[in-house]
Amino acid sequence: MRNLISNEVKQQLIRIVGEENYDDSKAGRLVYSYDATPQFQSLPDAVIAPRNTLEVSRVVKICNEHRIPIVPRGSGTNLCAGTCPVEGGIVLVFKHMNKILEIDEENLTVTVQPGVITLDLMNAVEAKGLFYPPDPSSMKISTIGGNINENSGGLRGLKYGVTRDYVMGLEVVLANGEIIRTGGKLAKDVAGYDLTRLFVGSEGTLGVITEATLKLIPMPETKKTMLALYEDLEAAARSVSKIIANKIIPATLEFLDQPTLEVVEAYAQIGLPTDVQAVLLIEQDGPKEVVERDMKKMAEICKKEQAVSVQLARSEEEAEALRTARRTALSALARLKPTTILEDATVPRSEIAKMVKAINEIAEKYNVKICTFGHAGDGNLHPTCPTDARDRDEMERVEKAFEEIFAKAIELGGTITGEHGVGAMKAPYLEWKLGEAGIAAMKAIKQALDPNNIMNPGKVFAKSTRKRVVVTR
């Protein structure tokens, strides 16, 4: 591959960030050639760690002038190849920009730099009795910058929403190097287009987020956790619909099918049942009376819908063990086979039973193993296929199976990705969801803000609508 960065440009960049923050060694580049997405790897030309917004701006200006791609990267935990530098260029890392700048207890906001680890932020605000709800499974290591760029979800999405719902203001370096601020600590603000929302979930394709002001809410007083076990998948799905129809919005409503349970239990060893067909992990938080009333009512609904057993966690430790077990579902599945393909097809929650049933039929049709878990409450499922990238024949079948799963999700009024993002992985499918005109509208925005296509190129928009999911050449 041709080297995108001439020696002269390299020297300019080093003058901005310092020698120690510019790495173009082979090993240094290799370890930023991937993220958590299987089958994607591509070397950047250099890795740069800017120390402040001004340095980001100056780096971006040079890149814009010389048409060098820029890929902003948090901890590289995303699952859509969003931070894989598929067209080379520069990977921007935020290890120096990782400070919590302010916790404003009067306005209930926290202002952070993009490199702050999600869990560190949660712990810092919780120490002050405040709550930042979005909790992606990778929160122990994911960064806020990554969460914002991918609009990450999590287990609490049903009741509390996703990252988008907590971003109030941003500082962004645009592709031309200009620094803009959007939104602020305001509950109401209609001055112009809502650029904050535009940048959330833009996957680094429109600009580099260098600071964010996030909304906080008071910490719920109590929380309770329970498990409902089912002999029948559809009974579990029906329970989900019934709970919501009964006007209860639980904090968590997670679904795990039998194959997933087996693997998670083998890893976590906390006594999860492995002989049932499905499990719902249900949580409610809030004032004590409300939590107790809701839990009781939900337990009744589950039993009525043929749950074989409903168990309340006896202690916070037991509850935490259950939540942790759910969070490790994806990675635990990775124990089965060398390669793990994880999808996040999402449907309206009323359609969950149909979707789960369809997934099982599709898996059978193509003779592949698919384990399904996910956020049943918001219809966001994670059909996951343990496979082996070296087995070309099986990979072809896996690809076809997922194509059919996407098609089914859209048919049921759903989407190709609920929370992982489009990145390079789902780009060929975006048009299925948006249609030609939808793509054109998005491309117009991209073209206006990044005319030279330097901001994370090769993501979101496919060069052509290829019908490929998991096999990359």
Add this chain to the structure above:
Amino acid sequence: MTTEKEREIIQKQFQERMDEDELMNCMRCGFCLPTCPTYIESGFQESHSPRGRIALMKAVVDRLIEPDEDVERSLNMCLGCRACEPVCPSGVRYGHLLEEARDIIQQHKKHSFLVRVVRKLVFHELFPYPERMRMAMGLIGFYQRSGLQSFARKTGLLNILPSSLRQMEKVLPNVPPLKEMKERPHHLAPEGPVKRRVAFFTGCLMDTMFMATNDATMRLLQLAGCEVIIPPAQTCCGALHGHGGEKQKAKELAKRNIEAFERLEVDDIVTNAGGCGAFLMEYDHLLKDEAEWSERAKAFVAKIKDISEVLVELDFQQKRLKAPPQIVTYQDSCHLRNVMKTSAAPRKLLRAIEGVEFREMKDADRCCGSAGIYNIVEPEMSMQILDYKMEMAKQTKAATIVTANPGCLLQVKLGIERAGLADRVRAVHLVDFLLEAAKGIQASEQEEHIRKTS
């Protein structure tokens, strides 16, 4: 420095010897990153994380990169603490990958003459021979007792050493006289009826420099009701060799140890050093390709147990134990925790001691930076990690920091020196502390007895 030709051989060896399934098992989820001390202390550099290192190993196998200086640097910087393994949802056995990669590089790298001589002496001529270990330690003992030490300290002669070694010299325990090191027991009867028959793995450093700790271990086993067999044919566990890229020698030592223990008809083989215990516990992996040894290794491995586990199983914590009133904290030995999976037993025992207020320090499960000879070969990173550790220990206001491995013990002692806490804080091996507590109760019972009868 490796030459181009060496790199080519190393790359070929990577392709032949590295376990491809294990490399592919890493799904790059990144769950290991927050547990990796070098990732954190290097300011979040992916090349100093387990995920980064696995990616580099795989890239060498895939011929995406050459095994150049930077790759070697990344592998050398790893402590080998294996904190990444328990948190790895995919169950990648990172330690095995690292060991194999290091072995390949070491075996095909042309070291300088001096390094070759030192490696040969230490790995091949010293540690495998208990007799020579005793002689070498005897020399240190002579240095300490003859007045040479105080001479060297006073005259500033030690200033020729790098600062980390200079500080290390300060915290070395007093080595017992050679005569005592030679007269070791081979069989000990329990106090009271036999509850269990165990063998004791003495280790090489433990049975010389830390002989008192070994004595305490055997005494505790006796107090707990164990008949203790100490087979004289045992030798060094080979951990230093295995971690240092001398796998062949490690295998030889493993076989000698298996032979020394396999016919003893004991319930457990007891260790008191996490580093040794963990290596012994993986003899089955070490010898997996040798048909006639793999079954024997498995039988050996099944019996390895840390002293703390044996004591807890025998309800030692139910005995009355007493120490002067103080706050105590515990620093996990990485290999004891991450490989032998022993972390609750030492804490249980400490909590059982009257007078002890046990306070957990933050990140007690994070490596102290000792890591075999890491603190000598990577002093800068090691001291950075140690200083963080001492900061966390300080926050507990503990007067005693308990550890369960000789390397950790020396490192924490060094940390106490560096932090200027020597007048207030001490570091001690778990068994020494437990024996003090057992004696403490004896002493106070005696006092009681005297008071009552006088």
